Amino acid sequence: EPEVTQTPSHQVTQxxxxxxxxxxxxxxxxxxxxxxxxxxxxxxxxxxxxxxxISEKSEIFDDQFSVERPDGSNFTLKIRSTxxxxxxxxxxxxxxxxYEQYFGPGTRLTVT
Amino acid sequence: DxxxxxxxxxxxxxxGRISILNCDYTNSMFDYFLWYKKYPxxxxxxxxxxxxxxxxxxxxxxxxxxxxxxKHLSLHIVPSQPGDSAxxxxxASVRFGNEKLTFGTGTRLTIIP
Numbered sequence: 753e754p755e756v757t758q759t760p761s762h763q764v765t766q767x768x769x770x771x772x773x774x775x776x777x778x779x780x781x782x783x784x785x786x787x788x789x790x791x792x793x794x795x796x797x798x799x800x801x802x803x804x805x806i807s808e809k810s811e812i813f814d815d816q817f818s819v820e821r822p823d824g825s826n827f828t829l830k831i832r833s834t835x836x837x838x839x840x841x842x843x844x845x846x847x848x849x850x851y852e853q854y855f856g857p858g859t860r861l862t863v864t
Numbered sequence: 865d866x867x868x869x870x871x872x873x874x875x876x877x878x879x880g881r882i883s884i885l886n887c888d889y890t891n892s893m894f895d896y897f898l899w900y901k902k903y904p905x906x907x908x909x910x911x912x913x914x915x916x917x918x919x920x921x922x923x924x925x926x927x928x929x930x931x932x933x934x935k936h937l938s939l940h941i942v943p944s945q946p947g948d949s950a951x952x953x954x955x956a957s958v959r960f961g962n963e964k965l966t967f968g969t970g971t972r973l974t975i976i977p
Contacts, residue, residue: 756907758907782962783962785964785965787965793969794967794968794969794970795908795953795955795965795967796967797964797965797966800962800963800964802962808963808964810964843907843908845907847962851896851913851960851961851962852898852910852913853898853910853962853965854910855900855907855908855909855910856907857905857906857907858905858906858907
C-alpha cells in the first residue's frame with residue numbers, strides 16, 4: 753500500500769539554526785500539507801500546497817517557514833531560524849481525488 | 865480555538881463490545897468529517913470519513929454517524945479488538961475537497977481483553 757514517508761525521524765538542532773524536513777508524498781497525490789503537534793496539544797494545520805504554490809497557511813506559518821517541491825518528488829518544510837517553541841512533531845500529509853489526507857510518520861523536532 | 869471538541873479524553877471498553885467515540889463541532893461551515901487513529905510515535909492513520917450530505921457511513925467494523933443539527937458526530941467500532949487501543953482524532957474541513965483539517969484533542973481508547 754502506498755504511504756507517505758518523512759525524513760529524518762528525529763532532528764535535534766540549536767536555537768537559531770535552519771532545519772529542513774523532508775516528505776515523499778504518495779505518487780499520484782497532488783495536494784500536500786504540513787501539520788504539527790506540540791507535546792500534549794492538538795494536531796495543528798500549518799500550510800497546504802498545490803500546483804507548486806501555497807494554497808492556504810495558518811498564522812503559525814510566518815516568515816520563518818517556507819515550503820517547496822524542489823525536484824517534483826520531495827516536499828520540504830524549511831524553518832529558517834528555529835525557536836524553542838518550534839519543538840514539536842511535524843507531519844506531512846497528502847491527498848488526491850478522494851480527498852482523505854494520508855499522513856506520514858512524522859519528524860520529531862527538538863530545539864535546544 | 866475549540867472548533868472541534870472531543871470531550872472524553874479517555875475511554876475503556878471490554879473486548880468484543882461496542883466502542884463509541886464522540887465529537888462535537890461549533891463551526892457550521894464544516895462540511896466534511898474524518899476519523900483518524902494514532903499510535904504513539906506514528907502519524908495519524910485515516911479510518912473513515914463522511915460528508916455532510918450523508919448521516920451515516922460504514923466500513924467494516926467502523927461506522928460514523930453525523931447529526932448536523934446537533935453538530936455532533938460519533939464513531940462506532942464493533943466488535944472492539946485489542947488492536948483498536950490507540951488515540952482517536954476527529955477532524956473537519958469546510959469543504960468536501962482537499963482542504964485543511966481542524967482536529968479535535970483526541971480520545972484515548974483502551975480495549976480491555
